[in-house]
Amino acid sequence: MSTTAPPLDHTDPPGAAPRGQTEHPKAYYIVLMVALAWPTVVLSMSGLLLGNAQGLIAQHFHTTQIAWFTLITTLVSTMSVPFLIKAADMFGKKRVMVVASVIGVVGETLCALAPSWGLMLSARFLVGIYAVVTALTYSIVRDVFPAKWVGTATGVVATSTGLTALAGPWLSGWLQDNHGFRGVLWFLAVNSFVALVLLVVFVPESPLRGARTSFDWIGGLLLGGSATALVYGIGKGSEWGWADGRTLAYLAGGVVAFLAFVVVERRVAHPLLPVRLLADRRLLMILLASGAGAGVLFSAGTINQLLALYPKIPGMSDGLGYTATENAALGVHSSILLLLCGFGVGWIANRWSAKITLVTGLAVAIVGLLVTHSYHYEKWQFIVFGPLFAVGMGLVIASGPVLIVEAVRAEDQATVNGVNSLIGGVLSAISTQVIFSVLNDRANVVQGTSLYTDGGYKAAYTAAAAMLAAALLLALFIPKVRNAAAAAADSPVATPR
Template sequence: MSSTETVSDTSPGESSGFSTRHALALVALLWTVALNPITGLLAGNAQAEVAIHFRTTQIAWFTLGAALIGTFLTPFAMKAAAMYGKKRVLVAVTVLGLVGDVIAALATNYETLLVGRVFAGVYGPSAFIAYAMARDVFPKRLVGTASGVLAASVGLVGLGGPFLSAWLLDSNGFRAALWFIACSAAACLLLQLFCIPESPVRESDHRMDWIGGLLLGGGLTAVVYAIGEGSHWGWTSGRTLTWIGLGVLAVLVFLPYEAKAAHPLVPLSLVRRRRVWTVLLATSVAAGATYAVGTVTMILTLMPEIPGVSDGLGWSVTKSAVVSAPISVLVIVIAVLAGKLARRFDTRILLAIGGALVTAGYAVGSQLHHNEWQFIVMGLISGPGMGLVVSIMPIMVIQSVAPEEQALANGSQWLVQGVMQVVITQLVFTTMARDGAVAHGTQFYLDAGFTNAFLLVAGACAVGTLLVAAIPRARPVDAVEVGQAA
């Protein structure tokens, strides 16, 4: 394992706030973390137009396709970040993701578009690497605040993103959104190159466990793929069960193999710790469900209203942005405050409160989702909860592991959360399709489907909240060891 430089928490002559170099690093990391949700938001808002333009019933893969490659590569990315440096891996995945964005923007048919979107999923792991970098770049007094600000990117994207997507989609169509995603990735790459210092924290083991990565990444990807195709193949069909069975078998083989591997991809001693595996499980279920609800709200608000065929609200992207703005403000405020709250209160309590609020909010939304004010009521309940869930999550991981384990722990959390999000999202599509209809080659959804989808997400959030009870108490945030990269 690596050694970590020990320095005083406040250097002579340096204020207790963010210095210039810290501020620049924070902006670069914030952009990196925000790149995934802005891509998801723009792609989500564009999916109705894309489905109609290309006349496809497989629109779910427009957003879920990237998750496949992200799931597969995450085990390799988290090990490479620990071995070779977080910045190097961050830059590499962003470059490759940018190539996929350009392919998608240039695509003239749906198949090529999916190839680009799937390839763009290579930069999916960039977010967890950015969270891991926060521990190396910032001193103790700023680690919690910086992590909260990074988590606030969800709210920032939720506040400004809808207006941006409204301008792009309502005025220029889905193609403009795809080009904006590519330009954002290019700007992110420049910020990473010039504003983020490389982390000196390294693992002493410099060998990649390729077999372990193929077993874990490949197994989880097979499960995700089967779930994505389950509604098309049939949930009890031989193809679905075969893919799921092979995926589960690969993961089961990975466990004993990894226990004996000379150079393990993920040290099982790390994930066996009760504090680590309970945090990974509770945060992944809660966050995965919280992010999945966006699929319901975007399709509900943007799909047209067609009597007997579609019960979408038919809002413009601009109207959807205006209605969701108060919710996003709440997410930002709570997420920014989370660092200070975590220094005063048990993070388990904060996560449980957040989970309870999002559960209640989506339960209310299952019954009240037919006009603007009902959406605002749902957001006033779920918004603060979402802010707590997404911001406390990385802080709890920091409390649970040593600096040299940070990349592996964040990667593990991101991997489990990604699988949970894909599973819940696909279950959402399946649930809505049971009360829907196909017209002119496009899948539409009725009100009963939206109601059941909100209930499904609320139930998943409730499970994540209950899992918090299994998490043991951790050391205070101010007592954790941090690495100094800047």
């Protein structure tokens, strides 16, 4: 898979528009930045808003399978994004973004209207296609902005996601407390439609095209089948029994499908995963450690959301029964710290290496989970100990992309970032299902809805910490890499292994 577009002709004067394009007034580029940042903010905001709303959704539809509300979207986006990025290279980035946005708007609208759990999951399947828009946004910025605007535009799009950490909790609280989960779903549907209109009206098509090559359909089906079988088998293990033949069949089938995927990737001309790059032990360790770390951390955040927002019913449910607004207030300082971590990672990476921040982040997050395991009953405990998890998460999320910059050549950056997203998505889906399986093992089912006990929350914190410990072990064995400043300068000096 290649996600790198052909470079622009360097004979263009510095700061000029790409050859064949007209230089526009400043106002045009400001509007263009807004049009590209809008869907990025909506997509990042949806994770927080829906994470907070899923407790109400589970209780409304009386389902014990609420994990699939996010899992199905994660799986679809993880498996579809590589194909859609390749299609964008061949047929046009804007064209693919528009098609994915239309599908996303339809999916979000159906979610808001869904009268049944089955239709809700079908709609969430469609929403998974929408995730490619963010992946393509950064690429199209480089293609349609003049050189002097590229850095500014990329920074605006990237930092716009900070609105999620700052405004997201408050918005989520207001919507959920005043309009219920339907209000959250309608907010996302309306803003997805606005993003589509801005994209169609203001964003030009990229003038760059990649070579038309075949799609690795077999590899995609095997990887998708492997991830789905593993996730489904883990989810059903607590219901069927871990030694049950059906559970073992799904788990074994997932492993066999993955092994077949590896064989196929070594043989096809244009693999979904570039085997030549993954043969580098350093890069493979980076992708596994950062992908597993980020995936588990996103999954572990679900525990806090469920604990805070589920009702407190003596003998049945050990949730804390906070409103969404109360929950937002408890975590606002942690959100700010999470944002600041990105600056810290950049400073350290330029002097030493982002391996330091990755290892530190994983260790701090593990401590945060273990402390929360024992202290999660009072508001002051979330205020005091919550920043540990937030700082750990911020360091890990910011370190992965920087480590990739440090480890691979410039021409392989886009491809490897796509692989990192793919691995992170699969591992996030698996870790999410592990956490929900642990919760469900100690849940009480009332009117078709799982209500979680304190023992379940404690076991979930322990499971998340154990998975992060595995990621930490991988991170410790990452071979030495260049610092970010040397990598950015494309230093020809070989990196010690």
